[in-house]
Amino acid sequence: MQTHDTDGLVTIGDYIRWAASRFQANALHFGHGTDNAIDEAAALVLGSLHLPPDLHSDYFGCRLTRAEQAALSAQIAERIESRRPVAYLLGQAWFCGLAFAVNEHVLIPRSPIAEMIEAGFSPWLDTTEVHRIADVGTGSGCIAIACALAFPDAQVDALDNSAPAVALATRNAAEHGVEDQVSASQSDWLSAIEPQPLLDLIVSNPPYVDAKAMANLPAEYQHEPQAALAAGRDGLDAVRAILPQAAERLSEHGILVCEIGHGQAAFTQAFPDLAVTWVSFARGGEGVFVVDGATLRAAFAATDGSAGTG
Numbered sequence: 001m002q003t004h005d006t007d008g009l010v011t012i013g014d015y016i017r018w019a020a021s022r023f024q025a026n027a028l029h030f031g032h033g034t035d036n037a038i039d040e041a042a043a044l045v046l047g048s049l050h051l052p053p054d055l056h057s058d059y060f061g062c063r064l065t066r067a068e069q070a071a072l073s074a075q076i077a078e079r080i081e082s083r084r085p086v087a088y089l090l091g092q093a094w095f096c097g098l099a100f101a102v103n104e105h106v107l108i109p110r111s112p113i114a115e116m117i118e119a120g121f122s123p124w125l126d127t128t129e130v131h132r133i134a135d136v137g138t139g140s141g142c143i144a145i146a147c148a149l150a151f152p153d154a155q156v157d158a159l160d161n162s163a164p165a166v167a168l169a170t171r172n173a174a175e176h177g178v179e180d181q182v183s184a185s186q187s188d189w190l191s192a193i194e195p196q197p198l199l200d201l202i203v204s205n206p207p208y209v210d211a212k213a214m215a216n217l218p219a220e221y222q223h224e225p226q227a228a229l230a231a232g233r234d235g236l237d238a239v240r241a242i243l244p245q246a247a248e249r250l251s252e253h254g255i256l257v258c259e260i261g262h263g264q265a266a267f268t269q270a271f272p273d274l275a276v277t278w279v280s281f282a283r284g285g286e287g288v289f290v291v292d293g294a295t296l297r298a299a300f301a302a303t304d305g306s307a308g309t310g
């Protein structure tokens, strides 16, 4: 274990500053909810101290106990040496202003879809007609649970083919008090759910990293399940499976919201005739499209089921 002289460090602000300096000096990669050393350091220090992630800076002068200092020094060293993302070190990540338990069986929540959930999927969704929702590739259950809280009258299927992910989504649903609303189950995409009633909203942040990017992932991402990231040569394997299933299962007014990251050009090449709308985000993020069920049905009925060249 690396040692550093931390004798002069006493306050929350001291530890955030010191951690940020160590992170910067060791060229860590930031991509799990932060994009710079200061924010990453604040996430680790505040999370370790069980303080809210948006703690007012008035508290940064508060002093730490010796036990807190020792625990933080160890976590800062581990972040540097193992490259484990902060959320795995703490066992917790934030999404839509909610805390979720995470472990190395699930992706660390960070989808820009959070912003759409907070806006009730306006202007894409008729919110008076949201009775059943599916979150496809649910991981920790963050999207499914945030949707359940945003649409308290809707039932939500939280689907994943990973058993440990389903277990964690179940636990998170209970911790947020929505266990009666969210049903987490093991499913290959949408295949295992009851076909009726049809779905008013399908949300998915599926794996979408292409083979070239997978081969060059920073060490931090190698702690995440590869099955949550990798999606074949062009990053569209998961989307190719989800689109025709969504076409069959969306209600009359239903929509699919799907994230594919940097894959917009590949998507347009694979599905040249599928008219989707790409969403703009105020807080950053890209590669999320919206398409309605009627458009999907027309596209997939008109072809052999592939609706494209992909």
Ligand SMILES: C[S@@+](CC[C@H](N)C(=O)[O-])C[C@H]1O[C@@H](n2cnc3c(N)ncnc32)[C@H](O)[C@@H]1O
Binding pocket: 106, 107, 108, 109, 110, 111, 136, 137, 138, 139, 140, 141, 142, 143, 159, 160, 161, 162, 165, 187, 188, 189, 205, 206, 207, 208, 227, 228, 229
């Ligand atoms: C990018 S992660 C998204 C997790 C979560 N929705 C989030 O935004 O944090 C993709 C998820 O899809 C799941 N997955 C991969 N292949 C699947 C399949 N064939 N059927 C269902 N889920 C699958 C992975 O286990 C992983 O949990």
